Every structure is written in structure tokens, then in C-alpha cells.
């Protein structure tokens with residue numbers, strides 16, 4: 001038979017092979033390709049279009065009996081490859097764990113079950129005396145446990161010790177559909193708005209539908225998720241919960257684990273290949289009831305997926321920014337429709353895309369207008385910075401308020417979306433500034449590591465002693481980053497601790513959890529950080545939130561900038577007053593009269609978003625227009641322009657598609673290459689996609705295409 005195989009190569013082609021063994025679509029095969037051998041996925045059996053059988057090579061080996069990509073996932077991936085116009089082989093690769101891409105055996109995983117022997121049962125707690133860990137293990141083993149469960153909390157040598165002592169015995173088990181035990185932690189009594197939301201989702205189980213849960217910060221969206229999940233898990237179904245990249249805290253996981261007595265898996269980029277592979281398999285066998293994961297968890301092979309949830313659905317990290325540029329929210333909706341199950345999107349600050357879908361009747365709208373236990377929304381006060389005497393980037397009023405709240409025994413959270421010590425060093429004599437020699441950007445001064453770091457290409461170098469322009473030694477930091485603010489806060493408020501949360505301070509494994517735990521203990525203190533602080537955290541003792549600087553974000557060319565700023569302001573402010581005390585927000589700005597600030601503060605995000613949506617409609621922007629973007633990079637600027645000129649030329653045949661460009665990307669040089677783009681707008685999605693198909697076919701024929709690096713971004717989020 002002839003089989004059509006998708007190969008992991010960046011070509012928009014598929015390849016046919018002869019195969020005399022039994023094989024089904026979705027299985028991996030090893031095939032000859034040029035001088036190499038590649039692992040591909042069987043995509044179609046006996047394709048009907050023409051091929052020359054005499055020319056075909058034979059498959060070297062069939063690697064799977066059971067498809068690693070089941071039919072629903074193949075359907076999803078095939079849709080995705082079409083929609084994002086991305087090579088299918090590359091799309092499939094994103095959906096498989098690395099070990100499977102490398103050819104590892106995909107047979108169902110075997111685990112081991114540990115249970116107490118008769119001798120083990122006759123032990124008593126007193127016998128363990130000071131050996132607390134062993135006592136805990138013995139208590140855990142009162143019920144048989146799988147090795148993978150035990151290894152989450154105990155070391156392997158402890159398990160071996162129990163076996164050597166004759167206290168425990170080991171038997172092999174295969175993962176299968178998970179077992180439910182009684183709910184472990186009681187659910188909260190819902191308020192009426194929550195109850196309505198939960199009922200709506202529960203009633204929709206069993207067929208496809210899409211809900212937007214728009215609930216203000218602290219309105220108890222997580223409780224809605226948990227109670228919506230409950231019946232699914234009781235009936236043996238599986239649930240996928242997608243969260244933003246940095247939203248997957250140990251606290252989130254604990255909340256889901258403690259509520260249901262079922263196995264919960266996590267999936268994120270900071271796991272080993274083996275850990276990912278194990279989760280992948282436990283999904284496939286049905287052993288995991290719930291998976292909480294970031295973007296690519298969307299492609300996991302659930303045995304019985306009955307509900308999808310996307311928390312913080314507006315978050316930009318759901319869009320992949322390189323390679324296969326998919327939007328996990330949009331593909332998750334597609335996946336729900338393929339599986340025939342409901343999907344629930346939740347946010348305090350929904351994306352304009354989702355709100356438009358509500359207005360057009362595609363999503364059902366669920367609202368939580370108030371905080372869960374009746375707390376007030378925090379009051380926002382603008383601090384006009386004009387002509388103020390600033391100390392360490394803070395006005396007098398700001399410093400006073402911080403002090404008041406600390407003295408009341410509350411925590412104060414300060415938001416500054418710039419990590420490092422200072423955005424650049426400047427020469428006091430001639431004005432020269434430290435620049436990245438590979439990017440059109442300044443390099444950030446990191447004081448603790450004594451480095452200049454480019455936040456765009458990652459290049460680092462030592463701190464110079466002399467100005468690169470005039471040789472003077474008068475180099476001083478300009479501007480303020482979190483590292484600097486931390487130092488300054490310590491000087492201003494020496495009696496209180498300062499906890500900094502940003503990408504640098506949480507790099508070490510476990511350090512984020514440590515910082516969060518410390519904050520949750522509630523001691524009065526200063527918490528300072530970047531947008532990492534803004535996402536979903538519940539810090540009940542935060543009484544005051546200070547937003548140090550938003551001014552640079554008020555004037556941006558990106559049409560999405562206002563939406564993103566409004567989301568950020570609302571999310572950060574929403575960390576205040578979640579406990580028993582009402583919260584306050586101080587927003588420092590030189591532009592207190594700015595329309596966006598006034599609108600968000602006076603009328604709230606919901607109102608802002610609805611008027612922003614009207615504006616998008618009037619100015620012909622997404623989501624009322626469909627947008628795609630060609631970006632090209634090359635060491636020579638001329639090549640970029642020339643390539644885009646050819647794209648523009650082709651678009652003369654497509655009057656229904658409007659062009660913006662060729663123009664330089666906002667960051668025109670990155671890692672030594674020039675970057676240019678063309679934006680394409682169309683009212684009709686189909687026409688846009690047809691035009692893309694036709695231009696892509698052309699592009700592959702241009703010799704110039706081999707001299708530049710180009711990408712297509714469909715529904716781009718980041719226009720940079």
C-alpha cells in the first residue's frame with residue numbers, strides 16, 4: 001500500500017512511501033529521506049491523487065501499533081496547519097513530546113503499586129519516633145499508592161527502605177482510567193452569580209458550546225471552575241485547564257488537588273522530557289483526571305476530554321511567538337468543538353476578541369460583577385507627578401501612603417514593569433548610552449550580576465568603566481528598574497522586608513514558591529515586581545497597590561496597546577483589598593487627565609472594553625477585520641525591502657486585501673538582523689486566507705526567499 005507521511009521538515013509538502021506492513025493514520029514510521037532517515041507520521045492511506053509508484057521508496061520501519069496522534073488530534077492539527085499556513089510536519093512535531101519525536105517506545109506506561117505488608121500494618125506511629133518522613137510515608141501507605149504518586153512527596157530510597165524492612169510490597173500496575181475517591185475538601189457555598197455560571201456550564205456538558213466568564217478581580221472564578229469540573233470528574237471524564245505561562249503556581253495546583261481525590265497533572269515548559277512524556281501517557285490512558293498546563297497542553301491525548309477551561313483568557317502568552325504561531329485559546333475552542341464538549345473562558349479583563357464573540361452571539365456570557373465575599377473593589381487615586389519632588393521615583397504622597405499602610409499592619413505591593421537596575425547607563429559628559437550592538441535597543445544594567453543585558457537578544461557583557469564615546473569614567477544609571485527600586489525601598493523603609501518578584505529573582509527552582517509562601521504568611525512588608533505579580537495571585541493582606549510608572553505605555557503606536565494597558569492596570573489593581581480590609585490603589589502619572597486612565601478608573605474595564613470595541617469597529621481593526629503579517633529578517637536591509645516589495649507586488653491581484661507597509665518593525669534590528677514587515681487586513685477571512693495560499697505558493701519559488709528569513713503570523717498579537 002502507499003502511505004502519505006508528514007515529515008518534520010519546514011516544507012509545505014508531504015511525501016508518499018510504500019508500506020507492506022499494517023499501519024494506521026497517526027502512527028509513526030521511520031522512512032528514508034535523502035541520505036538520512038526521518039521519523040514521520042502516517043497521514044493518509046492510499047492517497048487518491050497521482051503519484052508514480054515506481055519512484056516510491058519503502059518505509060524502513062513502522063514504530064507504532066496504536067496511533068500516537070488519535071483522530072480528533074489529527075483533525076485539530078490539520079485545521080491548525082491550514083489556518084496558520086504552517087508546514088504540517090512542523091505542526092505535528094509541536095504536538096508530540098520530545099521523546100516520541102525521537103522514536104521512544106509509546107507503549108502504555110507501567111507503574112508500581114506500594115502497599116503495606118502484614119508486618120507493616122502492625123507497626124505503630126510511636127515506633128517512628130523522630131523519623132517524621134517515614135511516619136508520613138507509613139500513614140500514606142494505609143491505602144495502596146502508585147509509585148508516581150509517592151515520588152511526588154517522598155524519595156525513592158525511603159520507599160526502598162520500607163521494602164527492605166519487609167514493611168511494604170510492590171506490585172506492577174498499568175495506568176488505566178483513574179479512580180475517584182470522595183471529594184477531599186468541601187466546596188464553598190456559591191453566591192448567586194457564581195451559582196448561575198456553574199449551572200450554565202454543567203447543563204451544557206455533553207455537547208460543544210463556548211462560555212465567557214467575565215468576573216471582576218477576586219470574584220471567585222476559580223471556585224466556578226472547580227464546581228463546574230466536579231460532575232465531570234465524578235463521571236470519570238477528563239478536564240484540561242489552560243493557564244498563562246507564569247500563572248501555574250504551586251498554589252493553583254494545590255487547590256485543584258485538594259478539592260477532588262483524583263490525579264492531577266501539570267504541563268509546562270520547565271519540565272524534563274521524561275516528566276512530559278509521563279504526563280502525555282497518563283493522559284492517554286485516562287489516568288489523569290485533570291491537567292493544568294500552559295499553551296501546548298492543548299495537544300495532549302486525552303482519552304475522554306469532557307471540559308476545557310482557559311483561565312486569564314486575555315493573556316498574551318497563549319499566543320506562540322515563534323515557529324508555529326498558534327493561539328492556544330482559538331485552537332482550544334476548535335478542540336472543544338471537535339470533542340463535542342463545552343469550553344469556559346475566564347477573565348476579569350476579557351480580550352476584545354472574546355467580547356466581540358459574545359456580542360455576535362457565538363459565546364454565552366456569564367458575569368460575576370462583584371467580589372466573592374462582598375469585598376469592595378479598591379479605590380483608585382491618581383498621583384499627579386508634575387512638579388512633584390520625587391525621591392526614588394516616588395512622590396511625597398506615595399511615600400506617605402506606603403508608610404501608613406505598613407503601619408496598619410498591611411502589605412504594600414509596588415508594580416514596575418522593568419526588570420534590572422536601570423534601562424541603560426549614560427555618560428555624564430557626552431550623553432553616550434550603552435547600546436546593544438546587535439539590536440536597536442539599549443542594554444539594561446543589572447547591578448547584582450554586574451552585567452549589561454540586552455532584553456531583546458539576551459546578549460550580556462561586563463559593565464564598562466569608560467564611556468564608549470568620549471572615554472570619560474562618569475557613567476551613571478538612567479531610569480529605574482525593579483532591582484534599583486528594591487534597594488531604594490530598603491533604604492526608605494528599613495524596618496520592613498522587601499520581596500522582589502521578577503524573572504531574575506525567581507530563576508532558581510523553588511524560589512517563586514518560597515516568595516509566594518512568604519507573602520501569604522501575611523507579615524507586613526513591601527512586595528515589588530513586574531507583571532509577574534499581576535496574574536491571578538490572591539494576596540489577602542495587600543492593602544495598597546502602587547503603580548510606579550505607566551506613562552511610557554500611554555503613547556504607543558500599537559493598536560492593541562490601550563487594551564493591554566487597561567488589562568494590566570485592572571489586574572494589578574485587583575490585587576488590593578482581597579482580604580477583610582478594603583484596598584487602595586495609587587497610580588503615579590504625569591498625565592492624570594489621559595482619557596484611557598480616566599475611563600478605566602471611573603468606569604471600569606468592562607465599560608472601557610465596550611467602547612474600545614466600538615472604536616475598533618469604526619477604525620476597521622481586528623476583531624472586525626482579519627489581520628496577518630509577513631515579517632522578514634536579514635543582515636542586509638535591502639534584501640528585507642526587496643522581499644516585501646515582491647509580496648506587495650503579488651497583492652496587486654488581491655484588491656480585497658489592504659496592505660500596510662513595507663515598514664520597519666518597531667524593533668528594527670534584533671540580534672544583528674534587520675526586521676521589516678507588511679500587515680495585511682481583510683474584511684473577509686476566507687479571502688485573506690486564499691490570498692495567503694496563493695502568495696505562499698509564489699514565495700516558495702523566489703530565489704530571494706532563500707536569502708532571507710521570513711515568517712507569516714496569522715492573527716498576530718505582537719506587531720513588533
Ligand SMILES: Nc1ncnc2c1ncn2[C@@H]1O[C@H](COP(=O)(O)OP(=O)(O)OP(=O)(O)O)[C@@H](O)[C@H]1O
Nearest residue numbers: 189190191217218219220221222223348372373536
Ligand atoms: N462563594 C464564595 N464565598 C466566599 N468566598 C469565596 C467564594 N468564592 C470564592 N471565594 C474566595 O474569594 C477569593 C478570590 O477568589 P479567586 O482567587 O478565585 O478570584 P478570581 O476571580 O480568580 O480573581 P482574579 O481574577 O483576580 O484572579 C478566594 O479566596 C476564594 O476562596
Ligand SMILES: [Zn+2]
Nearest residue numbers: 436439454457
Ligand atoms: Zn540585543
